[in-house]
Amino acid sequence: MTNTAHRDAGLLRVDASECKGCGLCIEACPPKVIRMDETLNSYGYRTARYAGTGCTGCGICYLVCPEPGAITVLRATRPRQIAGVQARP
């Protein structure tokens, strides 16, 4: 787990089977690292997708998302030890 994507303090997972593509997380995300996927899920919705880098782990996308389990936010447990990344308290 040492590739560059994981230097971020946060990581975002979107469950494409739950996401309905409302776009509220994209609007809410402070660092703007969520995009709308071009492909459709099995219900026919375009779904939100993490851009891959830049997540701060703030959890706002989770807060504004209307689906109970569509978004999971993870945080690095020892972010201060990572060179070049400012940890958020």
Place this chain on the structure above:
Amino acid sequence: MSSEPEITWEVARSKPASFYSTYERKDELQHATHYCPGCGHGIIHKMLAQAIDDLGMQDRTVLISPVGCSVFAYYYFDVGNVQAAHGRAPAVATAIKRSRPGSIVISYQGDGDLSAIGSAEILHAANRGEPLTVIFVNNAIYSMTGGQMAPTTLLGQTSTTSPHGRSAAHEGYPLHVSELLATLEAPVYIERVGLGDNRQIAQAARAVRRALENQVRGLGFSLVEILSPCPTIWKMSPVEAQHWVHDVMEKTFPLGVLRDRTQTAQAVPAPDPPPTLSAVPRILGVADTGLPEGLPRVADVPDVNLQMRVAGFGGQGVLLLGEVLAEAGLDAGLEVSWLPSYGPEMRSGTSNCHVRLAREPIDSPLVTHPDVLIAMNEPSLRKFGSTMRRGGWMLYNGETLPEEGSSKDVHVLARPFTQIANDLGDARAGNMVMLGALLEIAGSLPQTSVESALGRLVRNPRWLALDESALAAGRRLMRESRAEVSHAG
């Protein structure tokens, strides 16, 4: 660059444990709610579930679902659930809180439910200071039914019932429920929040948590009104709808704390337990003469265990048939239930009832798999025939059973009961001919109990005589037919 330490990730935000892991409402939608994209209900459900998790009270929470889009909340929240009739959630919540004071009771209601049909219930629950938590989701319109005007609809806002926009002159002003309730003495905490942007949503989550904490502390009535987007009925994108909450709705419904007495409020004492039965005469100041005479002794109670469905069209006496049977069971000292189910029509339409008679207490009045079906017309047979238990009895009002009428291993008696009653004097007594046949099947129900039940329910002497002869005819018919009753399947 120095060698990097290995990073481990921990989950910071994920689906709260107070939600079910899968939703059983539909086969194809087990992981997503039924709400539209961008619906405020989902956001509010999450903050509520998160607060229940955080306060560690999932096992003692009872959520009252309303009528409206959130009617199915019980499919999502893994807590105690009760679904209330339209607007009645605060009354149901009151009953549950008083009978189970240790429970955390949440009334979850929309603006149509709470501020229109349920305006009396919320007013009085608040005025009594019931120690409940009310989540009031206000989207300024009736959404589930397609967008009619609600009491909370904004001036100028169009709806299917105010197509030119709500006018104060004709439809009145938007009802400010939170402000109204804040004029009462009893409420402890009332706050209006919104889902208009990130900051507002975070504040809404804090308010929901506070309203629950108040109940944990035993304080009185708490209500959080949440201005919530409805992109579908407002005909906006989810992001536009969110902005509309912030830019438009909030002007009519300003956010803020309208009542906060949480610092000074005293915990509401739990209600006294109800008096024992033996204490009642003394409380009422009447002589204790013991139980009234004439109640049957348990040893005499006949051995009957009947789960029955009676169905037909309105006017055939479907409900009366079930009622006579249930009354007769009561008379014989049995536990009984009689649950009618019918449409708004007085005549025609369809009508059916669930009837249970048993020696043991009855857990549910619903009969989903009857062991006796009385089908007074063909549609009833088609609807309920396939639900029968094996080995049960089916009485069908017709010369012969339609070919596809029954596929299961059940006893069938198909006779023109209506015609038999017509020959006796009135076709409308067909229900009693069928009841007579049924009484032969449920043989241990005493004839005297049936006669006394019939006498109580049928007051007209002419009809009573006719019904008695119809009952006798039905009994005779069953006795004569026993040998030749077809054994389907």
